Amino acid sequence: MLKAAYLHIPFCVQICHYCDFNKIFIHQQPVDEYLASMKKEMLNTTSRFKSYEMETIFVGGGTPTSLSENQLNTFLNDVNEVLGNKSVKEFTVEANPEQTTKEKIAVLKDNGVNRLSIGVQAFQSSLLKKLGRTHNREDVYSTVAEAKAAGIHNMSIDLMFGLPGQTMDMFKESVEEALSLDVPHISSYSLQIEKKTVFYNLAQKGKLILPEQELEAAMYEYLIETLDKKGYKQYEISNFAIPGFESKHNLQYWNNNEYFGIGAGAHSYVEGTRRRNAGPLKQYMSLIEEHGFPYIEEHPVPITEKMEEEMFMGLRKQEGVSDQDFIDRYGRSMFEIYKEPIQRMIQKGWLDKHEGRLFLTKDGRPLGNEVFQEFIGVVLD
Structure with a gap:
């Protein structure tokens, strides 16, 4: 039985230089209309595919916390109305530190959100500027403190390594600062240069200078050893948790289980078929209005492909x-x-x-x- 749902909020206040996810600058966008289309997709999906009992919900982006308090409240109400039930064990929302105000945290808490995934990436202002991030280290500290004060203690910090201009000392400092926040989960990924990003364009022009592979490997090794000493177990290639705080939602992917994918550009895996939603907002909303579903690609997964996915998804896990x-x-x-x-x-x-x-x-x-x-x-x- 399907037990997970991913919901995509594509709006951003600032476009990061490395990000290739489906995203759009929020200014003058039809945000309310988009959220209404998402509710329609949720309703149509649960009506068509009835064999589910939701255990994990993950809201990603884009930047979900770029929504206003009222928009965030409306959206989360819709999610709870259509998908939420007493069986939901983990309800995660991605949060950018500079947009996650005390008031928005209250909205999240009131709507049953019990886990935050905070996009930090680095603690040095020079690196954050290169990444196109708009927060500073003080924003991170205040977001974590305000979430804990509101009763949300299950939080994950995202860090990146292999960044342009990043030294080993910088990465060590970021790891130490993340540990000082006393959150139970840390994710850390090496920078990947993806097409249609600022970094890709710079790399094509020879203007993006990255650390040597040996340094990047040393950063990863330091990460593993340091977090292990602090009680964080590496349960997946890039993810570390205090035992009991592993991401239940991401484990659904790594265990090759099925899931709903709601929103522009979202992917789903239901009843043996992978589906991809339209990415552009107008196309997504038009398809919902005209056909009830925004699919632009449907791929029934053959048995050989399922077994391949079982292997390379499962091998990501420590176990x-x-x-x-x-x-x-x-x-x-x-x-x-x-x-x-x-x-x-x-x-x-x-x-x-x-x-x-x-x-x-x-x-x-x-x-x-x-x-x-x-x-x-x-x-x-």
């Missing part, structure tokens, strides 16, 4: 993939289907197996994408 779970889903052992790639990766020291589970080794974690490629395109007997 890896359970062969028994694989057999229960697909009727065959992963050690039989992927015998050769598994042997190759074990010989290289990038994979290991124990008690029916397959997982990345310490050496394999930084090379995850190379390992995942081994499971794509394997011909089944």
